[in-house]
Amino acid sequence: MSIGFEVLARDGAARRGRLTTAHGDVGTPVFMPLATTGTVKAMTPEDVAATGARIVLGNTYHLMLRPGAERIAALGGLHRFMNWPHSILTDSGGFQVMSLAARRTIAEAGVTFRSHLDGSLYELTPERAVEIQYLLGADITMALDECVAYPAPREAVEKSMELTMRWAERSRRAFVERPGHGIFGIWQGGTYPDLRLRSVPGLIEMGFDGYAIGGLAVGEEQQTMFTVLDAIVPALPEGRPRYLMGVGKPSDLVGAVLRGIDMFDCVLPTRSGRTAQAFTRQGTLNMRNARHADDPAPLDPECGCPACTQYSRAYLHHLIRAGEILGAMLLTAHNLQYYADLMAAMLQAIESSSIAAFAASFEGKE
Numbered sequence: 289m290s291i292g293f294e295v296l297a298r299d300g301a302a303r304r305g306r307l308t309t310a311h312g313d314v315g316t317p318v319f320m321p322l323a324t325t326g327t328v329k330a331m332t333p334e335d336v337a338a339t340g341a342r343i344v345l346g347n348t349y350h351l352m353l354r355p356g357a358e359r360i361a362a363l364g365g366l367h368r369f370m371n372w373p374h375s376i377l378t379d380s381g382g383f384q385v386m387s388l389a390a391r392r393t394i395a396e397a398g399v400t401f402r403s404h405l406d407g408s409l410y411e412l413t414p415e416r417a418v419e420i421q422y423l424l425g426a427d428i429t430m431a432l433d434e435c436v437a438y439p440a441p442r443e444a445v446e447k448s449m450e451l452t453m454r455w456a457e458r459s460r461r462a463f464v465e466r467p468g469h470g471i472f473g474i475w476q477g478g479t480y481p482d483l484r485l486r487s488v489p490g491l492i493e494m495g496f497d498g499y500a501i502g503g504l505a506v507g508e509e510q511q512t513m514f515t516v517l518d519a520i521v522p523a524l525p526e527g528r529p530r531y532l533m534g535v536g537k538p539s540d541l542v543g544a545v546l547r548g549i550d551m552f553d554c555v556l557p558t559r560s561g562r563t564a565q566a567f568t569r570q571g572t573l574n575m576r577n578a579r580h581a582d583d584p585a586p587l588d589p590e591c592g593c594p595a596c597t598q599y600s601r602a603y604l605h606h607l608i609r610a611g612e613i614l615g616a617m618l619l620t621a622h623n624l625q626y627y628a629d630l631m632a633a634m635l636q637a638i639e640s641s642s643i644a645a646f647a648a649s650f651e652g653k654e
């Protein structure tokens with residue numbers, strides 16, 4: 289058995305499930321905090337786990353450049369290196385490499401690029417991307433994909449989708465099967481449902497452990513993304529996890545869960561925590577704003593995180609205005625707790641067959 293996935297409850301297209309890897313169970317729908325360089329920025333692993341997180345996302349591109357995949361392997365793998373005993377999904381590096389623009393060249397074999405750190409030349413092929421993730425010890429490996437910028441002409445999206453399919457096959461072949469570890473294929477095709485539907489049978493035939501939807505939430509309107517999801521998600525196998533990459537805002541997560549997505553990752557809660565933005569049940573707050581300066585109330589009275597139970601809005605505002613590190617730590621902890629609570633609330637709503645009402649109550653919210 290590679291990795292396990294069981295759908296435990298359904299409500300319309302939405303599912304509640306359980307993902308099982310070599311490092312334990314993960315309830316779905318799930319939001320995966322970003323541990324880009326082997327750390328969730330401004331958080332200890334213990335604090336990340338305290339939010340309820342049981343899976344984080346590591347980044348192949350960053351870790352291959354620094355400190356290097358072979359070094360991490362020699363030190364016992366990424367779990368041990370970063371002291372995270374739960375599951376890790378690693379991305380393939382494709383997205384970061386593609387965004388290097390002028391510093392990279394894409395060919396059939398793979399992509400060559402110059403490091404943003406020291407300018408040295410690297411090659412990332414599907415085989416090497418899978419090998420790096422093997423060296424890191426990822427529970428879930430991602431196939432290498434090519435992603436085009438949005439908006440892109442249909443021909444460019446089609447060409448990119450076809451290359452991604454060939455890379456998916458090579459990635460699948462390079463993956464070393466072992467218990468509790470799996471590989472996900474990435475589904476490209478932009479906002480063109482017909483391109484997506486044309487490529488999905490081939491991807492399913494390759495026999496991935498899960499399917500990731502790439503190339504959405506790259507700048508299109510939310511409703512466009514939802515319309516594409518409505519058209520394409522039913523084409524995915526029922527019994528495998530579905531991962532919408534790089535998504536998103538709270539309302540994006542709600543709309544995507546409603547449409548049958550199980551897994552998410554996004555920079556938003558952690559990056560916002562470092563830029564004074566807080567997600568709360570009353571909406572998004574800019575804690576830099578002077579209106580918080582005299583406010584003794586908690587950030588979000590319904591939240592159980594340390595920032596909300598032990599500090600006032602006035603103090604958080606003060607930390608941020610003073611540029612104190614603790615401000616970023618507390619807001620990051622809060623934002624991750626908010627996202628974890630949102631996923632837990634959706635899980636409950638699916639159990640009680642009320643996900644549609646839950647989603648309706650979220651409409652128009654950011």
Ligand SMILES: [Zn+2]
Pocket residue numbers: 587588591592593594595596597621622623625626
């Ligand atoms: Zn909180």
